[in-house]
Amino acid sequence: MHETGAQPFDLIIIGAGFAGVGLAHQARQAGFTNILILERSQRVGGTWRENTYPGAACDVPSHLYSFSFAPNPDWSRLFAPQPEILDYIERCATDFGLRPHIRFGAEVVRSEFEEAAGLWTVHTASGDALRTRFLVSGAGHALSKPALPAVKGLDSFRGRTMHSAQWDPTVDLRGKRVAVIGTGASAMQLVPKIAAQASHLFVLQRTPGWLIPRPDFATPEPVKRLFRRLPATQKLVRALLYTYMEAFAVAYVLEPRLGRLRERGCKRYLYRTISDPATRAKLTPAYRIGCKRLLISSDYLPTLNLPHVTLVAEALTELREGSIVTASGDEHQVDVVIFATGFESPEEKPPVEAIGLQGRSLHAHMTTSPAAYLGATLPGFPNYFLILGPNTGLGHSSMIYMMESQFRYIVDAMTKSRRDGWRFADLRPEVMERYQRWLGERLKRTVWNAGGCASWYLSKNGGNAISWPDFTFAFRFKTRRFDDENYTRR
């Protein structure tokens, strides 16, 4: 076991999800072998280990939602289900030879930078103190702490309650009266599965979302064989999917009104699927497409047509002993309440505390004004990187692409440190300020800020520390190399 005083690590990564596994592999490929991943739980997988609710799947096609350097010719479907994605990350960790580099059950509680040594000391809950040259948080920043709505009587309900991200597979929903609260991306996947079991299902919708069908299909065996024999064909499919999805960014980051054509397509689908005009009206959004995350499902709307499913277009306001109460005061008797109500904002769930130069607190920074240069670095926190930190979120493409851009940036920093002999690099404050000004200007015209909706992308003060306001290839370009001239190096 490495303790303070032992040979420091080149790199410690917090979290063994897509971010930790991918970065560790890339760093090893670049010749850094003294690497450790600290994982709080007993398994790799991150988000895909945590979210196990029925129907959980990725709503980005799997050929794109996977590492470019580890293509999987065997995806069973265009949109692979959660167990298959989890299995993919597990396999990557094994195939990349990372298992000996992962310490499970190691929860990081705090880290601090020692300026004299140019090293981070990472403390775990069990009392270990590990030193490292580079420290990376791959622990998930935006979608990791489940949020419950602030309603009356959360404790008075006598039946079972569950959050979509804390699913208990032993709960038997057969024959039960169930309420699902929320109609975001998680609910889209969950509702059809629950409807197949419940005796009655209430779906509580506060705000409708734009919805397109999910063009999912099983991968034919000959296609899998083709991908295996000619890997270039799978690369081509990935490139085509990337280009197709990137085209949607035009309406998101340049001109929200360009989304009107797509909105018309959504309305046509709604018209074809829901015959009752009053229900259609409830399901029609009054904001620009993309402002809230676009919903992708082919079985959600048909589920709402089932006789035992009731769409209640009102917010939940209260839980009573055996019932839920909605905004108009209506009460519905239920046995189980499922919260598909999303996650705490990053301000409420900042990364694990890190103390940088002059005692600066990462917590304090992230809870007051979450921001990071290229979603990764901050002045006063030398050699510290976040993966998928502030303003890296997308509404149209794969987050794995964004991660891979950051992998390159971080590994290049490590390579330059080794080549040029500096021990640590601290982001210049003026670079951070310039970047934040640029972000602020760009965000103004994006659909997330100007699309006319309230969403979890916007913080209480109206700022947006979630969205990347440009094309993903622009992010790739900005992170193509570690711009050491923007850092003070010692």
Ligand code: N01
């Ligand atoms: O959560 P959400 P999610 N009464 O915050 C509603 C990712 N993801 O877990 O819209 C009634 O989107 C709330 O209403 P409103 C993806 O990035 C990815 O579904 O705020 N309803 C909303 O409908 C996504 O964006 C995949 O008015 C209440 C819902 O709860 C993110 O995770 C799959 C309420 C919360 O929706 C979060 O998605 C799933 C109340 N009192 C998720 N309070 C992929 O496939 C809140 N709501 C990659």
